[in-house]
Amino acid sequence: MRQADGRDARLWRDAAAIGAAVGVIGLSFGAIAVASGLPAWVPAAMSVLVFAGGSQFLAVALMTGSPVAAVVGGVLINIRHLPFGLAVGPAIGRSRVARFAGAHLIIDESTAFALAERHPERRGRAFWTVGVTIFITWNIGTLIGVLLGGAVSDPAVYGLDAAFPAGLLALLLPSLRDRATRAAAIAGSVLAIASTPLLPAGLPVLAALLGVGAALLLPTPPTRAGDQPERVTPAQRGPR
Amino acid sequence: MTMLLVVLALAVGTYAVRIAGVLLHDRLVLPERLRHLLPIAATTLLAALVATAVFTEAGRLSVGVARPLGVLVGAVLAWRRAPFVLVVVAAALTAALLRLAGLP
Numbered sequence: 001m002r003q004a005d006g007r008d009a010r011l012w013r014d015a016a017a018i019g020a021a022v023g024v025i026g027l028s029f030g031a032i033a034v035a036s037g038l039p040a041w042v043p044a045a046m047s048v049l050v051f052a053g054g055s056q057f058l059a060v061a062l063m064t065g066s067p068v069a070a071v072v073g074g075v076l077i078n079i080r081h082l083p084f085g086l087a088v089g090p091a092i093g094r095s096r097v098a099r100f101a102g103a104h105l106i107i108d109e110s111t112a113f114a115l116a117e118r119h120p121e122r123r124g125r126a127f128w129t130v131g132v133t134i135f136i137t138w139n140i141g142t143l144i145g146v147l148l149g150g151a152v153s154d155p156a157v158y159g160l161d162a163a164f165p166a167g168l169l170a171l172l173l174p175s176l177r178d179r180a181t182r183a184a185a186i187a188g189s190v191l192a193i194a195s196t197p198l199l200p201a202g203l204p205v206l207a208a209l210l211g212v213g214a215a216l217l218l219p220t221p222p223t224r225a226g227d228q229p230e231r232v233t234p235a236q237r238g239p240r
Numbered sequence: 241m242t243m244l245l246v247v248l249a250l251a252v253g254t255y256a257v258r259i260a261g262v263l264l265h266d267r268l269v270l271p272e273r274l275r276h277l278l279p280i281a282a283t284t285l286l287a288a289l290v291a292t293a294v295f296t297e298a299g300r301l302s303v304g305v306a307r308p309l310g311v312l313v314g315a316v317l318a319w320r321r322a323p324f325v326l327v328v329v330a331a332a333l334t335a336a337l338l339r340l341a342g343l344p
Contacts, residue, residue, distance in 0.1 A: 010323075010324075013323075013324075013325060014324040014325065017324060017325040017328055017329075018324075018328065021328060021332075038243070039243070042243055042247060045247050046247055046250070046251075049247065049248070049251035050247070050250050050251045050254050051254075052254055055250065055254065059246060059247075059250055063243060063246055067242050067243075067245070067246045070246050070250070071246055071249045071250050071253065074250045074253070074254070075250065075253035075254060075257065078253070078254045078257050078258075079257055080285045080289075081254070081257050081258045081261060082257050082258070082260055082261040082264075083261060083278070083281050083282055083285060084258075084261060084282050084285070085257075085258055085259070085260065085261020085262040085264070085265065086261045086262075086264060086265050086268075086278050086281075086282075087261075087278045087279050087281065087282035088282070089261060089262040089263075089264075089265035089266070090265065092262060099259075099262050099263070100259065102262070103255065103258040103259040103261075103262045104255060104258060106258045106261070106262075108286060108289060111282060111286065112286050115279055115282060115283060115286075156307075156335075156339070157336065157339065158332060158336050159306070159307075159310055159331065159332035159333060159334065159335030159336035159337075159339070160332055161293070161307050161335065162306070162307045162310030162311050162314070162331040162332055162334065162335035163310075163314075163328045163329075163331050163332035163335075164293060165290045165293040165294045165307075165311045165314075165331075166310065166311045166313075166314025166315065166318070166327055166328060166330075166331030166332075167314070167324065167327065167328045167331075168286055168289065168290050168293075169287075169290050169311065169314065169315050169318060170314065170315075170317075170318035170324055170327045170328075171286075171324075172283055172286055172287055172290070173318050173319065175279070175283045176283070176287075178280075180280060181279075181280045181283050181284075184280050184281075184283070184284045185283055185284050185287035185288075186287075187284075188284040188285070188287060188288045189287050189288050189290070189291035189292075190291075191288070192288035192289075192291055192292050193291050193292060193295050193296060193301070196292055196296040196299060196300070196301065197299065197300055197301065200299075201299060204288070204292055204296075205285060205288045205289055205292060206285075207288075208284050208285055208287070208288030209281060209284065209285065211284050211288070212277060212280055212281050212284055215277065215280050216277075
């Protein structure tokens with residue numbers, strides 16, 4: 001029991017850390033939206049209803065000029081949430097209410113935290129803890145940003161643009177120990193970077209899915225304990 | 241009116257994508273080998289997100305060094321199994337200090 005308590009404490013601490021960083025980004029989102037001339041309710045409503053940072057920044061930038069592009073581009077950026085849902089779906093829960101509410105909390109961070117856990121029950125706990133924490137801090141941040149308006153400076157000054165990739169990478173490292181996953185991730189990253197100048201926002205990251213083919217090219221390693229961390233043994237499977 | 245429609249359309253579209261993944265997981269009957277690829281696909285997308293966040297900016301390759309170096313410091317710490325909080329703070333601090341020193 002003590003071990004579980006320790007892991008919970010660490011999970012809360014990590015969620016608070018990433019949540020605080022997301023809150024500051026939310027603050028800059030609210031401030032930028034208001035500074036660009038949008039009424040305060042637009043960023044506030046977006047942070048509650050859309051809850052997806054990249055698409056919100058894009059939509060705010062395109063809102064007045066080309067509203068159709070704002071929607072299409074925003075949804076395009078968020079298409080990656082579909083495979084996220086496929087991967088972490090079972091961790092969200094079994095009941096209808098849990099799934100329909102939990103689906104709204106599918107973001108990069110909640111997915112990464114969930115995938116970093118192997119046990120299904122721990123996956124669910126990581127997903128919900130991080131999802132709810134970030135939902136709260138993102139919205140509070142947005143509201144503060146809206147109130148402060150133009151008084152907020154670029155988050156890059158505080159190095160927050162480095163905090164995010166570093167945090168996500170730290171969460172991915174355990175999965176990257178698996179050879180097939182690592183091959184797919186590297187191939188996908190190269191494809192995404194190379195296609196960035198050529199494709200509209202959102203598509204380069206999706207192009208990375210082609211990198212999964214690299215995992216298929218690898219010969220299947222002989223099955224040994226620990227070789228395939230993603231596979232759940234019957235003993236690990238929680239009560240249904 | 242247009243703004244309200246944009247916000248609602250983006251919200252509905254995004255939620256539809258999210259719930260589709262969750263519901264498809266059950267309906268989709270996949271062979272074990274393909275099912276095994278789902279977490280690999282999600283990890284690949286997240287890795288690509290990290291890569292583009294580090295090396296690109298506004299649809300172009302980025303020439304800055306502060307952010308990649310900050311992430312590198314975080315990555316090394318994560319590799320050495322440093323606590324998550326330390327990884328995030330060290331990455332931000334490194335990038336911020338490098339910018340303070342005048343690096344792009």
